[in-house]
Amino acid sequence: MNVFTNTVVTIKFKLFDAGNQLLEELQDPLTYLHGADSVLFPKIEEALGGKEVGDSISVTLEPEDAFGDYDPELIRVEPLADLPSDIAVGGQLLAEQNGAEIVWRVTGIADGKAVLDGNHELAGQRLRFDATVLDIRPATAEEITHGHVHGAGGHHHHH
Incomplete structure (x- = not known):
């Protein structure tokens, strides 16, 4: 299965600054609804589109692609x-x-x-986002309707 709109994707990632210093590495993988969740920056989601489990990406984010220019x-x-x-x-x-x-x-x-x-601490910085796809599954009808992942690694709420 490939990453496309309305698939639930699990990735592990690392975020680096322009000097290759590791800024963030989540201990737990990140699970999101591709094409709906605003968890990832659009340029990263775009790079993940079409990928399969095991594929990796490395995306350079200019300030305007990430946390904006320093104001x-x-x-x-x-x-x-x-x-x-x-x-x-x-x-x-x-x-x-x-x-x-x-x-x-x-x-x-x-x-x-x-x-x-009031600026994000990474505003004005060029960043590099390295990610590997760990899992892909079709989203449920409820996840698509709500616009986010439910269950393990995703969003939990009661209706």
Whole structure:
């Protein structure tokens, strides 16, 4: 069986930066619904299309194909008095900006203020995504209707 729309695909993957440094390697394989789940970036899904179990891909992702360009507009300096008391460098806050929920990373604290960065930590970076297809199966009618995988390795919810 090949990877195509409405197949449930299980992959193992590694994510590297432009300097070949390993950024992420999941311990458990990732299972997704090809053509529906927004789990993977479109360029990666495209590269997996037509592959079989055992096939591998290596995809270079420019910033626009992954986490976007770094946006200096997403840097804010806020008084500590306006933020949770347990805030610390390296921590994260969820806050709204222009009607969208954004995860803000705390990148610095000084003089009673915190520096918050709303960019993804990999924004502006070229990345390499290496993956191997471990399993492919037809999606169930319910998975297709819901737009995601159910059961082992996928999404679990009650109706």
